Amino acid sequence: MKETALCPRLSKAMELVGKRWTALIIYQLLEGPQRFNAIESSLPISGRLLSERLKELEKEGIVERNVFSEVPIRVEYSLTEKGHSLEQVVREIEEWSKKWL
Amino acid sequence: MKETALCPRLSKAMELVGKRWTALIIYQLLEGPQRFNAIESSLPISGRLLSERLKELEKEGIVERNVFSEVPIRVEYSLTEKGHSLEQVVREIEEWSKKWL
DNA sequence: TACTTCAATTACGAAAAGTAAGTAGCTTAC
DNA sequence: GTAAGCTACTTACTTTTCGTAATTGAAGTA
Numbered sequence: 001m002k003e004t005a006l007c008p009r010l011s012k013a014m015e016l017v018g019k020r021w022t023a024l025i026i027y028q029l030l031e032g033p034q035r036f037n038a039i040e041s042s043l044p045i046s047g048r049l050l051s052e053r054l055k056e057l058e059k060e061g062i063v064e065r066n067v068f069s070e071v072p073i074r075v076e077y078s079l080t081e082k083g084h085s086l087e088q089v090v091r092e093i094e095e096w097s098k099k100w101l
Numbered sequence: 102m103k104e105t106a107l108c109p110r111l112s113k114a115m116e117l118v119g120k121r122w123t124a125l126i127i128y129q130l131l132e133g134p135q136r137f138n139a140i141e142s143s144l145p146i147s148g149r150l151l152s153e154r155l156k157e158l159e160k161e162g163i164v165e166r167n168v169f170s171e172v173p174i175r176v177e178y179s180l181t182e183k184g185h186s187l188e189q190v191v192r193e194i195e196e197w198s199k200k201w202l
Numbered sequence: 203t204a205c206t207t208c209a210a211t212t213a214c215g216a217a218a219a220g221t222a223a224g225t226a227g228c229t230t231a232c
Numbered sequence: 233g234t235a236a237g238c239t240a241c242t243t244a245c246t247t248t249t250c251g252t253a254a255t256t257g258a259a260g261t262a
Binding site: 136137138141148149151152168172173174175176 | 211
Binding site: 006007009010011012013014017018019020022023024027042043044082085086088089092093094095096097098099100101 | 107108110111112113118120121128143183187189190193194196197198199201202
């Protein structure tokens with residue numbers, strides 16, 4: 001990949017928000033903590049990729065993973081403060097889609 | 102791909118804005134009409150993909166293509182009204198990146 | 203004719219995404 | 233006690249997209 005004069009923070013933000021499924025996963029989690037299967041059902045994403053994305057988002061400090069040792073096991077994902085801070089971004093996209101699509 | 106209960110407009114918007122390079126191309130064009138080489142130089146994107154993305158954005162009515170038959174040829178790309186309406190989205194991402202990255 | 207510039211386009215290997223089947227841990231059913 | 237079910241992944245494999253580099257085409261210039 002070539003060099004760029006682009007602001008690296010913006011660039012990084014675009015990589016995150018722009019990565020496939022990321023924004024939609026955050027959009028789902030804005031409704032509150034949700035478990036793996038719930039997210040998987042709410043989006044046309046495969047378990048394989050959802051697992052991958054959640055790990056990335058956890059690593060970025062955007063999503064938190066909580067395991068409840070019930071039967072059967074329950075794993076809930078929720079937004080951290082950093083994750084919630086993306087609400088405005090997602091809402092703007094939502095607004096735009098209502099006006100223009 | 103599976104079925105989804107997701108709003109199709111939001112879904113479409115995410116596909117657009119979320120597609121790699123799309124938001125960054127729009128970000129560049131917010132500064133005014135620019136020619137192919139200028140966009141290519143401002144981003145770490147290859148000509149192959151830039152060409153592909155610009156065609157998609159033109160098809161979506163977000164970007165306009167203007168050819169000037171000068172020597173050498175000049176092709177300028179600019180945002181349509183629909184394209185400009187994405188400014189808020191891009192600015193929100195920019196703001197977020199400043200605060201959190 | 204050979205050479206230059208710009209805006210693409212093509213060819214091809216590499217990376218990411220999509221699909222589907224399998225795994226692991228624990229419980230209830232038979 | 234083993235078979236079946238539930239949940240949350242994981243693995244194996246195919247298809248699509250991306251990245252790099254070389255090439256094309258049009259139009260003028262040396």
